[in-house]
Amino acid sequence: MRLAIFYDKSCPKMTEQHYSRTYLDMFEAVVARFEEVQHFTDGCSAQDIEADVIVIWDIHSSHHIRIDGLADHKAVKYTYFNDPYQVGVEGVYQTSGTYVCKLGAKARTLRALERGINYIICPYSGLYYKHIAPHLGKDAEDMLFWFPPAPSHKRFKLRLRPLKQRHHKILANGIHWGGDGAYDFRTWAYKQPESFFIKHACKNPDVPQSEKYGNLLSAYSASLALCDTRIVPKYLEIPLAGCVCFAQDQEDYRRMGFRNLENCFFVNKDTFKNRTNAFLNSLPGDIYYQKVAWEGRKLIESQWTAECFADALYNHAKSKGNNYERQSRRSLHADVRTAADTAVCT
16 A cells, blocks of 8 residues: 655654654654655645555644645545644744644644544544544544554663563653643652652753663663553553553553553552552562563563554555545534634644
């Protein structure tokens, strides 16, 4: 099949230097999976697109380009929605100085409908149904293509290192700020004596990031994957690195196959100290904890890497292309307007 993929080269999460390379991993895996690929970084006409599948890899809906006639193109069309709770915002990234204008949930959804998008790729099912689905009506269930933020196993070269060869500590690394209140528990947990805190790369440029981040994780026997609202990349990066994963319980994590005390440990304020201290007081390389780490790693490797995502997308598009008569979603929604009517910028 032929792929046409749209993306913003200036998006921070699409650069090698970004602290989290997961979204670039997924992008590269998708490109590698298709037989022929057209790359688009600027606006164009649908007449320029020679593809069976179209993917708009606009992670934060901040890539404001026109694709004239896209809704009428016969390809199966996907768009990627990260952070579906997002509100409209305009400003400058503190770390890079890059100007950005992000669409809010409703505006980005209406723009997707205007473009005739068939499927929305979203890593967070709960937030999709809360923030995106209300603007899709009866099509919401059919339009969701769910897959968590999936790192490539290629970045985790030391993932087979046994626990006894690692620092017997519980690594706490990652942002603990954010306007949506997603990191309240993480902020508390990072301050606990059981956590070995290393500043986020945005606050300390000496902290390994991108390709080197996998090696940092694999140097520790355990790490914290904590978020109040969703599965962030750490939920997959930590077990893939071969660490024991102490995770905040999320429905999507269970959906992936994670089971408490078997391939991860679910923690909250009531259980955090008991479960982390039990680990820290065990012998380095304890066979039970080693088995938990192994099982978590194998689950990610077998089902939830960037390469698995690319396979899932390819197979989904192939099945829909053969058996699904596609139509513009615009005809199903009377309130669809262009993003320019609802956003603060174009």
